[in-house]
Amino acid sequence: MDSRVEAVLAEYHERGTREERLFSELPAEEAMRRRDEFLLCVGPDTGALLGLLVKxxxxxxxxxxxxxxxxxxxxxxxxxxxxxxxxxxxxxDARKVEYARDALRRAGLESQVDFRVGDALELLPRMSGPVDFVLLDLWKDLYVPCFDLFHPKLPEGAIVVADNMLEPEIARPAAEKYRAHLRATGRYDSVLLPVGSGVEVSRRIAR
Structure with a gap:
C-alpha cells in the first residue's frame, strides 16, 4: 500500500479510536441523535475486506x-x-464530503473518486449502469429503498456489501429487514460475516 494511503488511514484510526470511546460513553438515545458528529468508521478489518472484494x-x-x-x-x-x-x-452532508475530499487528496487518490452531494434516493435514479460493486453504509432504514434503486443496475457477478448488520443493536431490525428483502429477490448468493460491525456480502447471480 502507498505510504500516503497508510498515513491517511493511520490518522483515521487515531481519530476513530478516540471518538468511538467518547461515543460509547453517551446514553443510547443521545448517541443515536449525535451519531453524525463522530467518526465511526468500518475499521481496518472491514476496510481490508472491501479492498479484497473490489480487486x-x-x-x-x-x-x-x-x-x-x-x-x-x-x-x-x-x-x-x-x-x-x-x-x-x-x-x-457537504461538510463531510469536504473532509473526505481532503483525505483522498492527501492519500493521492482523489482522481479515483467522483463525489456526489445529495440525497441518495434522488441521486441513484440519475445513475446509469452497470455497477460492479456497491457499499451500503448510511442510515439503515434507507437500505431497502436504496437497494431497490440500484439493484436493476447490477450485472451478474456484481457484489453488494451492507455494513452494520450486527451492530449497533438498535439498527438490527432494519438490518434484518434488508437481508430478508435482498434474499427474497432470489437473485443473490449472500452471506452474513461477523467482520467489524457485521457485513452482508451478496453476489448477483443469473436466475
Whole structure:
C-alpha cells in the first residue's frame, strides 16, 4: 500500500479510536441523535475486506452509498486504482464530503473518486449502469429503498456489501429487514460475516 494511503488511514484510526470511546460513553438515545458528529468508521478489518472484494471481482464502477468522512472511500479508491476503476460516492452532508475530499487528496487518490452531494434516493435514479460493486453504509432504514434503486443496475457477478448488520443493536431490525428483502429477490448468493460491525456480502447471480 502507498505510504500516503497508510498515513491517511493511520490518522483515521487515531481519530476513530478516540471518538468511538467518547461515543460509547453517551446514553443510547443521545448517541443515536449525535451519531453524525463522530467518526465511526468500518475499521481496518472491514476496510481490508472491501479492498479484497473490489480487486477480486475486478470492479470498474464502484458505488459507495454513504461517504461519511471518507474512511471506506480510501480503501475503495486504493483498490480502484489497481482495477482501473472509479468510486462514485454519495453523501448528503457537504461538510463531510469536504473532509473526505481532503483525505483522498492527501492519500493521492482523489482522481479515483467522483463525489456526489445529495440525497441518495434522488441521486441513484440519475445513475446509469452497470455497477460492479456497491457499499451500503448510511442510515439503515434507507437500505431497502436504496437497494431497490440500484439493484436493476447490477450485472451478474456484481457484489453488494451492507455494513452494520450486527451492530449497533438498535439498527438490527432494519438490518434484518434488508437481508430478508435482498434474499427474497432470489437473485443473490449472500452471506452474513461477523467482520467489524457485521457485513452482508451478496453476489448477483443469473436466475
Amino acid at each position: 477480486g471481482c475486478g470492479a470498474r464502477t464502484i458505488l459507495e452509498i454513504g461517504t461519511s468522512y471518507g474512511y471506506s472511500t480510501v480503501w475503495l479508491a486504493e483498490a480502484a486504482r489497481q482495477t482501473g476503476g472509479t468510486v462514485i460516492t454519495l453523501e448528503l
